[in-house]
Amino acid sequence: MIAIEDLDISFGSGRNAVHAVRGFSAHVAANESFGLVGESGSGKSTVLRALCGLNANWTGRIVISGQNQTPRRERSFYKLVQMVFQDPYGSLHPRRTVNNILAEPVAIHRLGDADRRIDQALSDVGLNRQFRFRYPHQLSGGQRQRVAIARALILEPKILLLDEPTSALDVSVQAEVLNLLRRLRKQRNLTYILVSHDLAVVSNMCDRLAVMNHGSIVEKLTAGQLKSASPTHPYTQQLLVASKGYDRTAIDKFVDYA
Template structure:
């Protein structure tokens, strides 16, 4: 089941009084069901904070976030976990070093009272391109790319509608990045997931996203279709500068 995401007037302030810092002044955007929507911008622009708000990992924000027409704040925890899951940037930090892959994948099923666990865990590994005998391995026995595949399998095990992807390849070797991106693209095609993907790499956006928003200082400067990258069709000065720098870098890299 696919689900749209609607974010309106999302705002978050850290601290109080004169020292308060408004990290997100007011962010609004909508993502269609089954769409991959990118958030790009320099470090500290608020991209990952948006994902943390949507997932309620941070809950001190104001505004509204609706998934499949339901306000995330009003959803019971279990229902929210079945609806939206997150894949983090660092596959080394997001898996418990003393828990086997079997434990990582079985725990969500146990918490949610889902049966047929062994078959579901095996299928989850197959879905992310890992052998089923990896169930009894530990994170230190896996490569970075394999760990991220396990993290994706963990996000998929509850069959969510929306995946929040926080730079899911930036901590990986370049040779592995394309494998993970292709995996994510294939899963979306097969399952109809809605993706919100945070990245600093416009080449990733060009490969994965239907549309993307350029963020600066916690605000969205411009929302563009993927096709706007090649000819740098942005109109906002910062968005044009960001896309231009990326195109120049890619050009030098190919040269």
């Protein structure tokens, strides 16, 4: 479904150049859920932004659904690929009602029948009709993220790119959103790429994952390998130790993988 080969992304030029992603290659099969894990600045979100066309400045090869992608994307691309962002407090327009937010993609893609589609999209994410005429500030964080997911799903895409979809939410709400995303993938045979810094979230959501550090992949794992705590690269092992909680003696052994 998605093939990425030798993806390289830099920002800036000359002395200020930042080489954010170096030689990233990955293949994601249809109906698979693939996780990208890493600490801040490791380039995981940058990969996602290049995939969905938000960043045009890359070299390498991106093939999505059999089609070679150029930095510029056609409108039909967005019917296939949609993205859900990290912060539902920032990704919804504060002066638009939920109804307006959901009607816009339908209008852009001239799908028609907006009324039915909006109702359907809302009920798919577990919100009832009453939410249509609310503004984002009248919703809780979890409800906002559901609206953001509904906005992505209203075009019936095949691929969903998820950039830390639950890191701005409380754990109780996170559980609801993760359950929702897992159910939707099953129902609609969606393909996910999920970016997260939380190994537990990735273990809960993904079949396979890549661990990134400083723009390159240090290790690719299956969910099973992550569960049985058998990663081989020391960086991944350190991440695993860190995600187990506070342990004074383990911390002194931490190495900087800069």
